[in-house]
Amino acid sequence: MDHVKHLKCLICGAEYGPDEIEYVCPKHGDDGIVDVRYDYELIGRRISPTTLAEDRNYTIWRYRPLLPIRPDSPVPPLTVGWTPLYRADRLAASLGLKHVWVKDEGRQPSASLKDRASSIAVVKAREWGAEVITTSSTGNAGAALSALCASVGQKNVIFVPESAPPAKIAQLLVYGSTVILVRGTYDDAFALCAQAAKEFGWFNRNTGYNPYMSEGKKTVSYEICEQLTAQVEAHGRAPLHWHAPDRIFVSVGDGCIIGGVHKGLKDLLALGWIEKMPKIMGVQAAGSAALYDAWRAGISALEMKPIAAHTIADSISAGLPADRIKALAAVRETGGAYVKVTDEEILAAIPALARGCGVFAEPAGAAAYAGLVKAVEQGLVHPDERIVVLATGNGLKDIASARKSVGEPLVVEKDLAAVKQALAK
Ligand SMILES: *Cc1c(COP(=O)(O)O)cnc(C)c1O
Ligand SMILES: [Zn+2]
Numbered sequence: 001m002d003h004v005k006h007l008k009c010l011i012c013g014a015e016y017g018p019d020e021i022e023y024v025c026p027k028h029g030d031d032g033i034v035d036v037r038y039d040y041e042l043i044g045r046r047i048s049p050t051t052l053a054e055d056r057n058y059t060i061w062r063y064r065p066l067l068p069i070r071p072d073s074p075v076p077p078l079t080v081g082w083t084p085l086y087r088a089d090r091l092a093a094s095l096g097l098k099h100v101w102v103k104d105e106g107r108q109p110s111a112s113l114k115d116r117a118s119s120i121a122v123v124k125a126r127e128w129g130a131e132v133i134t135t136s137s138t139g140n141a142g143a144a145l146s147a148l149c150a151s152v153g154q155k156n157v158i159f160v161p162e163s164a165p166p167a168k169i170a171q172l173l174v175y176g177s178t179v180i181l182v183r184g185t186y187d188d189a190f191a192l193c194a195q196a197a198k199e200f201g202w203f204n205r206n207t208g209y210n211p212y213m214s215e216g217k218k219t220v221s222y223e224i225c226e227q228l229t230a231q232v233e234a235h236g237r238a239p240l241h242w243h244a245p246d247r248i249f250v251s252v253g254d255g256c257i258i259g260g261v262h263k264g265l266k267d268l269l270a271l272g273w274i275e276k277m278p279k280i281m282g283v284q285a286a287g288s289a290a291l292y293d294a295w296r297a298g299i300s301a302l303e304m305k306p307i308a309a310h311t312i313a314d315s316i317s318a319g320l321p322a323d324r325i326k327a328l329a330a331v332r333e334t335g336g337a338y339v340k341v342t343d344e345e346i347l348a349a350i351p352a353l354a355r356g357c358g359v360f361a362e363p364a365g366a367a368a369y370a371g372l373v374k375a376v377e378q379g380l381v382h383p384d385e386r387i388v389v390l391a392t393g394n395g396l397k398d399i400a401s402a403r404k405s406v407g408e409p410l411v412v413e414k415d416l417a418a419v420k421q422a423l424a425k
Contacts, residue, residue: 003042004068007034007211010325011302018068023210030194033325034211035263036068040270049273052226053238058082060116060219066267068215069123078109078151080119081219085227085388091356091369092387095376099386101231101245102369103224104359106394109151110171112315112362113220113257113392114144120216121205122148130203132157136193138186138253138314139168140393145205146175157202159193161186165314165398187306187319207256208322214260221264224248224388225274244274246385247336249375251367251392252282252291253316255327261390262330278388279336281380282327283371285311285346288318291327292338301325312343312401315364315393337380341370347405349373350395360395360402368392 006015009025010033016025018036025032046065055062060081069075085103092100105113118141125133134157135145142158149156157178160169164181172179182189190206197204207213225242232243244265250258261280268274284292288309294301306320321327331338341349346363349370354360361369368389375381395402410425412418 001068001070003039003046003065005037005039008037009034023204030209033208033323035326036211036215038066038267040267044271049226049240049242050238060119060216063219063222066222067120068212069120070127073123073127076119076122076148076151078115078119078148080108080115080148082223083107085224085231086357086359087231088357091353094356095373097376097381097383097385097387099384100372101228101386101388102353102357102359103220103388103390105220105390105392106359106361106365108144110140110143110147111394111397112140112144113217113390114140115148116219117141117207117213117216117256117260118144118148118205120212121145121203121210122152122154124212125154125203128203130201131155132200132202133205134158134193134197134202135205136160136186136189138317139164140315140397141205141207142177143168143171143175146172146177149177150175157196159189159196161189163314165400167397167399185309185319186317190322206322207254208324213256214263214323214326217257217260218264218267220390221261222268225268228386228388241275242268242273244268244276244278245388247279247281247381247387249281249283249368249372249387249389251313251316251364251371251390252284252327252338253288253318253321253364255291255321255323255330257390257392258282258330259323259326262326262334277334280330280334281336281371281375282331282338283368284338284340285313285316285367286340286342287311288313288316289340290319291321291324292340294324294328295331295338301328311346313346313363313367314398315362316367337375339371339374339378339380341367341374345370345374347401350402350405353391354395359391361391362393362395362397363401365391365393365395
């Protein structure tokens with residue numbers, strides 16, 4: 001791992017060697033989230049837009065020199081990454097915009113963006129020789145870990161709140177995880193999982209604690225810029241540089257995805273592969289808007305207090321977002337904004353997104369699109385901007401919410417006259 005320089009504490013700035021600490025800066029209890037810092041000069045000699053243009057490995061591992069793993073570590077066989085980036089002209093036109101793309105993370109093996117992080121967790125746990133991997137989850141982080149572990153026969157234990165949608169719990173059970181349903185919130189499951197990991201010596205994948213999860217999620221930004229470049233450069237020559245979009249909309253719960261999106265873009269800027277930093281737009285549910293509130297009030301992550309979170313978008317329900325330091329920095333350092341959307345707006349965004357471009361997202365995924373609609377209403381977006389919306393999870397994850405967002409089908413007796421009658425209504 002000669003390309004990893006150190007782990008830097010985001011609270012006190014202390015720097016540690018990659019093997020000096022496991023997860024957090026020991027000076028702040030469990031809150032001392034660290035950031036993985038790289039030797040970009042070395043990385044730039046190993047990988048470039050030109051070498052990538054020749055690379056036929058269409059998974060996150062095409063970016064391996066930028067990931068915090070050993071050069072010889074085996075990686076899980078499931079195909080994670082390189083999800084489609086769809087140009088969505090009808091959606092754009094309906095909002096008075098010119099250039100909108102939707103990145104469909106519902107196409108990952110376990111059907112959410114979390115596979116990007118969990119695949120790194122599996123590699124790191126095996127590097128450390130851990131027998132068991134654990135995580136707490138609102139559902140998708142667990143499902144992702146569950147799937148990736150199943151692909152290599154790795155033991156794992158998943159803590160989820162009892163209220164998690166049935167499809168996500170089904171995924172955990174089918175993949176063979178030990179599933180612990182916690183009578184409490186996601187924040188309760190998080191705390192319990194952390195205690196269990198310490199007690200039993202398990203590898204802890206928890207978001208906002210394990211610094212390597214943002215490093216997996218950041219690959220989505222590499223793909224956005226690489227795929228966008230391929231679409232906007234008409235000629236087929238290998239590019240020396242990539243295009244970055246102007247704005248990226250990301251739904252936010254714990255804040256790990258938005259922090260990862262930011263990290264990926266910072267890597268690309270440091271390498272000189274992109275020329276400017278896109279504005280990052282964090283979208284929160286009105287009933288779980290701790291980061292939106294902190295951003296508006298101008299307070300720091302350390303001053304944030306837990307709130308009682310309630311939203312239909314279970315994947316972005318977080319009382320005290322675990323990755324709040326990175327999540328606030330992502331918006332503040334890029335000149336973006338936080339917006340909040342109601343559960344009604346999130347539900348309405350599910351069919352709007354599906355009908356506008358063919359991507360069926362779960363509530364938390366559609367929330368990013370609801371955030372774009374809101375930002376347009378608030379005049380935050382210029383019509384000429386290149387905008388990417390991250391659809392973070394598949395609509396089949398939460399059928400109950402999907403059904404609430406649409407009308408009922410036509411029901412007929414089994415003859416053609418009845419069909420004619422029903423269609424005429
Ligand atoms: C986890 C998740 C989010 C939010 O990610 P955070 O890192 O918790 O902010 C959004 N959408 C989906 C589908 C998710 O699974
Ligand atoms: Zn520190």
